[in-house]
Amino acid sequence: MKQAAHKTHTLKEATVKLMQYCAYRDRTHKEVEEKLKSMNMIPEAQEQIIMELMRENFLNEERFAKNFARGKFRIKKWGKKRITNELKIKGISARNIQTGLKEISETDYLTTFHEISEKKWETIKETSVIKKKKKLVDYLQYRGWESHLVFDKANELSKLND
Incomplete structure (x- = not known):
């Protein structure tokens, strides 16, 4: 039984391959390091390729x-x-x-927050206001909205329903 041979890459081949990998979409250092490890590149070569990718602005x-x-x-x-x-x-x-x-403007952030909160509130089919509030809070927190915004909005919306 013959063992599968690992494809080896020269430094130049690996660099070109990683440039294509990074050009397809932005990557993190971690993703690039994992890709280089999967290509069986030695640590010195990995370091050299990463430096080249950063120098050429493929990795930022x-x-x-x-x-x-x-x-x-x-x-x-x-x-x-x-x-x-x-x-x-x-x-x-x-x-x-x-x-x-900082790419997210505070105005857009709050506008979006209020829009999705109100939209979600309308879609929650729950007769109990307490359960409805809990579902809204869970939904918004799962999506990473700050607790103070979430609880203030849940209280505001539940008061409108009273």
Whole structure:
């Protein structure tokens, strides 16, 4: 039985492959390191390739954090807590997370929060106001909206129903 041979890459081949990988969409350092490990690149080569990707601006965590924050807020309607946690999991630095969050204007943030809260409130089919409030709170907190906003909004909406 013949063992499967691992494909080896020269430094140049691996660099080009990783440039394509990063050009497809923004990547984190962690993703690039995992990709290089899966290609069986030695640590010295990994380091060299990462430096080259950064020099050529294929790998830029600040840009990644900004795009991620904007995208998750606009498309998935995530709050800042969820965006922050997801970026931490991806290994993004606290400084880049803060820079990313600055991409979301406070006005847009609050407008979106009120819109999704009110829309969700209308769709919750619950006769008990307490249960309805709990469902709204759970929904908004899961999406990473700050507790003070969530509880204030839940109280405001439940008072309108009284």
